[in-house]
Amino acid sequence: MNHVRIGIVGIGNIGSAHARCIASGHIKGLELTAVCDIDPEKLAQADVYAPDAASFSQYEDMLNSGLVEAVLIAVPHFLHPDFAIQAFQRGMHVLTEKPSGVYTLQVEQMNQAAVRAGKTFGIMFNQRTNPLFQKARELVRGGRIGKTKRLVWIITNWYRTQAYYDSGGWRATWSGEGGGVLINQAPHNLDLWQWMFGMPTRLRAVCNAGKYHNIEVEDEAAIYAEYENGATATFLTSTGEFPGTNRLEITGDRGKIVIEDGLLRFWELGISESEFCFSAKDTKSVPPVTYQEYTSENSGPAHSGILQNFTDAILNGTELLSPGYDGLNEISISNAAYLSAWTNQWVDLPIDGESFYVHLQKRIENSIKKADTIQKTVPTGDYKERWSVRW
Amino acid sequence: MNKIKLGIIGIGNMGSGHINNVLEGKCPEIEIAAVADIKPDRLQWAADNIPTAARFDTAEAMMDSGLIDSILIAVPHYDHPKYAMAGFERGLHVMVEKPAGVYTKQVGEMNEAAKKANVIFGMMFNQRTDHIYRKMRELVQGGELGQLRRTNWIVTNWYRPQCYYDSGAWRATWSGEGGGVLLNQCPHNLDLWQWICGMPVKVKAHLHFGKWHDIEVEDDVTAYVEYANGATGTFITSTGDTPGTNRFEITLDKGKLISENGKLLMWKLEQSEPEFSKTNKKPFGSPKAEFIEVETDGKSEQHVGVLNAFAGAILHGTPLIAGGEEGINGLTISNAMHLSAWLNQEIMLPLDEDLYYNELMKRVKTSRRKENVSEIVSDTSGTYNA
Numbered sequence: 001m002n003h004v005r006i007g008i009v010g011i012g013n014i015g016s017a018h019a020r021c022i023a024s025g026h027i028k029g030l031e032l033t034a035v036c037d038i039d040p041e042k043l044a045q046a047d048v049y050a051p052d053a054a055s056f057s058q059y060e061d062m063l064n065s066g067l068v069e070a071v072l073i074a075v076p077h078f079l080h081p082d083f084a085i086q087a088f089q090r091g092m093h094v095l096t097e098k099p100s101g102v103y104t105l106q107v108e109q110m111n112q113a114a115v116r117a118g119k120t121f122g123i124m125f126n127q128r129t130n131p132l133f134q135k136a137r138e139l140v141r142g143g144r145i146g147k148t149k150r151l152v153w154i155i156t157n158w159y160r161t162q163a164y165y166d167s168g169g170w171r172a173t174w175s176g177e178g179g180g181v182l183i184n185q186a187p188h189n190l191d192l193w194q195w196m197f198g199m200p201t202r203l204r205a206v207c208n209a210g211k212y213h214n215i216e217v218e219d220e221a222a223i224y225a226e227y228e229n230g231a232t233a234t235f236l237t238s239t240g241e242f243p244g245t246n247r248l249e250i251t252g253d254r255g256k257i258v259i260e261d262g263l264l265r266f267w268e269l270g271i272s273e274s275e276f277c278f279s280a281k282d283t284k285s286v287p288p289v290t291y292q293e294y295t296s297e298n299s300g301p302a303h304s305g306i307l308q309n310f311t312d313a314i315l316n317g318t319e320l321l322s323p324g325y326d327g328l329n330e331i332s333i334s335n336a337a338y339l340s341a342w343t344n345q346w347v348d349l350p351i352d353g354e355s356f357y358v359h360l361q362k363r364i365e366n367s368i369k370k371a372d373t374i375q376k377t378v379p380t381g382d383y384k385e386r387w388s389v390r391w
Numbered sequence: 392m393n394k395i396k397l398g399i400i401g402i403g404n405m406g407s408g409h410i411n412n413v414l415e416g417k418c419p420e421i422e423i424a425a426v427a428d429i430k431p432d433r434l435q436w437a438a439d440n441i442p443t444a445a446r447f448d449t450a451e452a453m454m455d456s457g458l459i460d461s462i463l464i465a466v467p468h469y470d471h472p473k474y475a476m477a478g479f480e481r482g483l484h485v486m487v488e489k490p491a492g493v494y495t496k497q498v499g500e501m502n503e504a505a506k507k508a509n510v511i512f513g514m515m516f517n518q519r520t521d522h523i524y525r526k527m528r529e530l531v532q533g534g535e536l537g538q539l540r541r542t543n544w545i546v547t548n549w550y551r552p553q554c555y556y557d558s559g560a561w562r563a564t565w566s567g568e569g570g571g572v573l574l575n576q577c578p579h580n581l582d583l584w585q586w587i588c589g590m591p592v593k594v595k596a597h598l599h600f601g602k603w604h605d606i607e608v609e610d611d612v613t614a615y616v617e618y619a620n621g622a623t624g625t626f627i628t629s630t631g632d633t634p635g636t637n638r639f640e641i642t643l644d645k646g647k648l649i650s651e652n653g654k655l656l657m658w659k660l661e662q663s664e665p666e667f668s669k670t671n672k673k674p675f676g677s678p679k680a681e682f683i684e685v686e687t688d689g690k691s692e693q694h695v696g697v698l699n700a701f702a703g704a705i706l707h708g709t710p711l712i713a714g715g716e717e718g719i720n721g722l723t724i725s726n727a728m729h730l731s732a733w734l735n736q737e738i739m740l741p742l743d744e745d746l747y748y749n750e751l752m753k754r755v756k757t758s759r760r761k762e763n764v765s766e767i768v769s770d771t772s773g774t775y776n777a
Contacts, residue, residue: 051731071403146436149549149631149632150629150632152545152627154543154640156541159677160674161667161668161671161674161675161676161677162668162671162672163671163672163673163674163676164674164675166674167601167674204595204597206595206623208623209620211621212664212665212668213668220623222615222623222625224597224613224615226597230599230602232597232599232611232613234613234625234627236541236543236625238541239665240540241540241541241642241647241664241678242660242677242678242680243647243658243680244642245640245642245647245649247638249545249636251547251632256632256634256635256636258636267634269633269634273603273631273632274603274632276552276633277552277553277603277604278552278553279629280552280553280554281554282552282554283551283552283554283555283558283769284555284769284771284774285552286550286552286633286634287633288631289634304768343503366494384675
């Protein structure tokens with residue numbers, strides 16, 4: 001096989017952007033041969049930016065068409081695992097948009113199906129292509145900052161308007177989207193957090209629903225987490241603040257990293273803090289430190305980078321930058337955050353998926369059905385600036 | 392020139408630091424007429440460095456001597472209210488080093504006594520003199536940036552090595568100091584936080600005790616608070632991080648402020664976010680924001696500023712930097728953080744003072760005697776994070 005034929009299911013905002021990117025020949029070795037959507041208007045738009053792709057209104061028909069060996073899933077969140085499983089059952093490769101799903105039980109099933117299928121399984125964590133996050137990961141995982149101590153991420157520049165929330169019937173409802181900021185905007189950040197710093201063993205969270213907007217889900221969340229090695233993490237996010245902040249700080253026994261405004265700043269200690277602490281004789285002294293800065297000319301290939309890497313993995317066995325299995329990690333954190341907020345308790349990780357599912361179902365039952373759209377946004381087939389890493 | 396006749400109670404790090412400032416001529420309206428300390432070697436230091444000051448081995452003897460009209464209390468924390476009240480009883484003006492005390496019950500009593508005494512009563516919150524904090528208070532309290540939404544203070548540049556904790560038997564024990572980073576380094580920050588943003592109504596804090604050091608009290612804190620108007624806040628501090636961070640961010644519905652690295656940055660929205668949200672129809676619209684690096688007067692008089700204002704209040708009736716009765720505010724937050732961690736629950740304010748006192752005393756009872764103490768008096772200039 002020298003190229004991969006992919007079908008995209010769900011060609012709304014993000015799906016149409018992927019479709020246009022692939023159809024314009026941007027991704028070497030990847031051909032868009034099919035698109036699928038239940039909305040005929042969206043299929044009609046696709047005829048314009050992806051004229052060579054066959055159109056389907058039923059997912060099953062696209063899967064059975066013989067036109068694709070890979071699918072890209074860009075439908076509302078609840079459907080991600082089921083659609084992935086259907087594709088795996090037919091021996092296809094799967095790239096799913098984030099989040100991997102809404103609750104861990106369904107994501108675990110998807111991961112199991114992926115293992116059985118043995119096919120390439122990716123997830124669209126495009127922010128992993130950002131060189132600054134990659135550098136931070138290298139410094140942390142490579143031991144340059146020593147034993148991890150603290151992470152603080154203030155990621156409050158995800159501002160969204162009421163009009164945004166009104167623009168899709170599925171948006172910002174428990175039954176439609178499965179959550180608010182933690183399930184839509186923050187999956188990138190939650191994934192990066194665990195990708196760089198590891199998974200915590202327990203957390204407490206406060207999630208405020210409809211604080212800044214007329215929505216039933218959370219538009220603000222504060223998470224405090226603890227690690228087996230004693231490290232702590234604080235994660236603050238909101239869609240109600242402007243201009244907001246995007247500042248990540250990671251401290252370890254041998255140094256500190258701060259990423260803000262497109263710059264990575266790295267303070268490296270000449271001696272580990274723990275060693276210094278118990279050997280210093282001067283009560284005012286601090287360990288010696290050197291300072292370095294890293295910046296990057298670009299913010300990485302983002303979505304197209306993930307698409308290319310996914311294609312290379314299928315054709316050449318290239319290692320996936322964003323394996324689909326990893327999706328379970330960030331969804332575990334967000335599920336745990338919801339559960340902690342709802343029960344006002346600590347939640348241990350790995351999470352009790354059954355317990356979360358029961359609580360989620362209660363909210364879905366009481367979920368308000370929104371009118372399908374108040375103002376439809378017309379998918380333009382561009383990768384929007386708001387989907388990239390924004391400082 | 393008219394001078395106040397100040398008596399210093401406690402000539403350790405802070406007491407001797409204040410004396411040195413006066414000796415260097417920075418406080419023209421203050422004469423250090425007397426000093427008191429229970430340690431003979433500290434009285435010897437006073438004899439060597441400020442021979443003109445009368446020396447006493449008890450604070451009471453000094454206060455009864457007739458030589459002073461005011462006192463500065465710089466003894467270990469538990470005794471702050473006791474000596475303040477002794478001063479009030481004798482009609483002396485009182486300046487108290489931070490914290491006001493260890494638990495709010497004793498500080499409440501001190502505040503009551505102050506009211507009745509009708510003397511000048513100040514707290515040594517020297518960081519209130521800082522040009523950036525003063526400006527922040529003006530901008531937030533003045534209302535031009537709207538309603539408070541979020542406060543975040545990462546103040547982890549309070550690094551201390553183990554030898555600092557070993558340098559005094561009273562340090563970092565429940566019975567001696569009454570707490571760790573919250574009681575020693577952070578009273579400044581907690582006071583500033585409430586002075587600028589107001590008091591929270593709910594506190595949930597995660598404390599770690601002796602995490603980075605061999606001590607029984609807290610050296611790592613992550614706290615989450617809520618305010619009456621629904622705003623939220625986080626406060627993160629430690630004496631175990633280095634190089635550490637000092638970044639204070641305040642978000643309001645019409646703007647944002649960040650104090651870091653000696654600069655105050657401001658974003659001001661053309662219209663408040665709620666106003667914008669009401670009329671905006673564009674899904675991906677956003678309010679217009681202007682970015683400004685705020686100009687300030689650049690002054691930070693610190694301890695000297697507080698001392699001079701104290702003298703000024705006594706001699707001329709001019710304002711203090713921080714009224715003594717305000718010390719209870721920051722201490723309330725700190726007590727609530729301890730209580731929240733001890734009981735593993737969120738604490739509503741006003742604080743249950745008796746509950747706090749009882750929980751504290753439990754820990755005082757089992758407080759350990761420190762063994763490896765090498766008593767050191769240090770020149771603490773440069774360690775105040777001012």
